[in-house]
Amino acid sequence: MRALRFALAAFLRDARGGELGVLAGAIIVAVTALTAVGFFTNRMALGIREQAGTVLAADLRLESGRPLEADGPYVAEARRRGLAATRLVGFASVVVAGGTTQLASVVAAGKGYPLRGSLKLAPAPFAPGVASRGLPAPGEAWVDPRLLARLGVAVGGELALGAERFRVSAVLDYRPDQGTGFQDLAPTILIPAGDVAATRLVQPGSRATWSLLFAGPADAVEGYASWLRAHKSDAERLIDVGESSEQMKSATERAGRFLNLAALVTVLLAAVAVAMGARRYATRHLDTAALLKCMGASQGFVLRVTVLELTGVALAAALLGTLAGFAAQAGLGYLVRGLVRGDLPPPSLAPAALGLGTALVMLVGFALAPLLQLRQVPPARVLRHTLEPPPLRYGLPYLVAVATLALLLIGLVRDPRLIGYAAGGIALAGLALFGAGLGLVRALKRLRGGAGIAWRYGLASVARRGRESAVQIVAFGLGLTVLLLLVLVRNDLLGEWRRTLPPDAPNHFLINIEPADAAPLADLLVAHGVPRPALAPWVRARLTAVNGAPLKTRMPKTDRGRAFAEREQNLSWSATLPADNRVVEGRFWEHPDPRRPEVSVASEFQEELGLKLHDRLTFDVAGDTVEAEVTSVRKVRWDGFRPNFFLLFAPGVLESSTGTLMTSVHLDAAQRPLLTELVRRFPSVTVFDVDALISQVRDLVDRAALAVEYVSAFTLLAGLVVLLAAIQATRDERRYESAVLRTLGASRRTVLLGVAAEFVALGLCAGLLAAGAATAIGWLLATRLFGLGYSLDATVWLAGIAGGVLIVGLSGTLAARDVVTSPPSRTLREG
């Protein structure tokens, strides 16, 4: 009780006296960043979810080989939960027009389809499509341009589907769920669901796929998905947004990483500032603590007072930070208002709790060590001022602090690898900066002979403070590193990311190319100004066994895994590791031995099927059995839109199997009409237009980039707080020194110049080191974490040195100005 009253008084006093500025500032920035990011990632997630949902034409999709009723219990439950629902039936059928027959994939859509995204219709085959609402009227069909081209039917013409005739009322340019999985190869014809019966093509036992589509608010969808998982049968497959598109997922993951990284670095930097602030707090309270103990306060009492006071600081700062976070995310919402459609989730209290938790962890974690020291200050310090508490063992408390913070962040970000990189990076950079800083300080000692008094005094100060100066260089360096990373490297990284989807990224996949057609098809493309495409071999097969055990005995648990296992696999082979691929486990073959077949699997495939290196996979390739050993696992960047395969064989295994070739090319709007000629001349070839998907991914990247810029503003603030903390660190000492110097007759100008010289020297060292650190970190981030290329940049060095000298020199001198100008008598009297 007494401690509480004391602490409250001390808090008010210290707050009034500006003692808590850096400490509170650091916590406020961290909490603001975390809550804002917390709120915002919610919104981002929603936006991305919607974006990704367009690939499913819904938020959730249930597929089955047996009829799913539009008025069954699933739909009833969905409606009860406020979700929109509709139904699709898909089946393959022959379409007849004027004596020509073609295989088509029929999609019969119920009212409301598509629930996400929209259909695009064109007035003529391969003309640009326009988004439109609604569905074909009864008796009408919207038809894929490839099908029209092959049938020779124009808009307004008629075609027969089973027992019914349909009038072609529009060209179906795009439907959101047309997919990129190459599963539905035949071109689509879209008819209203009510007309299915009249075709008499779908009978009990027919081969068809029934789908139920659901969409609604995120939490309702989530709730319904888990309900559905519990109630559906194994034969019914639930697909959610996460697995709808590898490309979308790839981009989403990277967006989340960028955002989380910005938030993480903010928190870690703020932690550095808190540690520095706490150190200063402790130093400044040594005398008071000694006095309290001298007057009879116990160690526990001193500790309680300090802890309580700082808890007060944490609470106040967390409150302010949370409020600022609310405000910040509102600003963010405004920034991206055009991009996020639909209702944003109402602000929940979770981010606020998170903010409070972070504030406490940071304070307890990073301030505890110096505070424990306060408790141990010898009371005899009141008689002999030089008596210090026993030296700190920083190791353990800081280790505990870092571990706690890491746990908190893991809970938040759920990406231990990212946290490892960020924390390890900052720790390494800190250590390197400290070492280099010590070296530079030593070097400065030799330099001080020549220059004028101000320089001599300034450099002497840097050298005399030794370790303290090195710590300051670390703090300045960290702050500058982050500024550099933000200003220069971030742009490079984001630009690099945008470049993964250049304007000429492949937007059409051509698949099912007969080997005999390969050369003439390539010639046709080249004749129309398309660069000669690289063709990848493509063989379809079924996975039958793993390590000799039939697949049936080791079916994966998840729907996605089962789908992976059961579907026809797309196999290819290559002598070299394709671009966009990175080996994460094992080794990619260099000199494969055809007698020992090797296969490399994509990480998604490996995870879903629970495969390990050296597992033997058995495939049924058109009746032949092929067995191969898994010798590497690849991480594939799907968002590059080039042909990539879950299963890649070494050369010499599949060449004899019947297969086709595939490729991807970029066609601009003017080149698209060549597709009409292409599908006529090479009827077996299937063309996939992924333009719409590309623009979805591009949109996502742009949106995420904007968000990252916003969030990194907080990182910037955190960097500035660290700079401020470093400037504050030597303030008291400097105040005393300058008072002494001025009493000895130095002019205010000389003292100020001396201080400026000191900060310029520190800034120079820190800037130099920061440029090195930023370059190293930028390279690491780009290559290790984001799988992007990174080119060295000389401007980083220039900016680092100039920024160090200017920012540290100027702000340090400015901040020290009042120290220098306050009357020396006052300073000396206060001691």
Place this chain on the structure above:
Amino acid sequence: MQVLESRHVSKEVSSPDGTLTIVDDVSFAVERGQSLAIVGPSGSGKSTLLAILAGLETPTRGAVFLNGHELTALDEDGRAALRARRVGFVFQSFHLVPSLTALENVMLPLELAGLADAAATARGALDAVGLGARLGHYPRQLSGGEQQRVALARAFVGRPDLLFADEPTGNLDSATGAKVAELLFGLNRAAGTTLVLVTHERELARRCDRVLELDAGRLVGGNAAP
């Protein structure tokens, strides 16, 4: 009755040139209400001895008794608790808490001891040192002499049995120092406090009942026996 007794107290510290004996086998006792001056040249170990007597530091050898309790047998918190009830301090450099007003500074020991009515008592104590009009002033708004008067008020406000003073006038000019000394002895007499005073001012020492002289950590003269 003996308020304070020092039995064969020694303090050694290790330094680069071997062990350094700062206080060397010091024994004496102080009766209730007595005033004792410890004098000696600079560096002779006066402050160190004072710190040991007050339980701020522990001796390497020997024992200290405060009101019959063996101070040196207690741990740091135990010593602190004893100080809270029985001991007051005045320092050369005042040691007021800069962020507290004069009144709050004087209230500090009362609040630490958990006494009610701290504010009223403290106000009385400040009145007694002639600073009743400066209650709300911060240390930096007070002159050195005024600061030391606040420190005196703070030292006496808890009615301690024992008051330790280390060079209480050392930072003051002679006129102000004389005034503060006057006040110190006046309050001491009025409260019947036992006073242990470290000083190198002969004038101040002479006003005490007894004087102990320290040289290189050893008692070398003065009326060591009570």
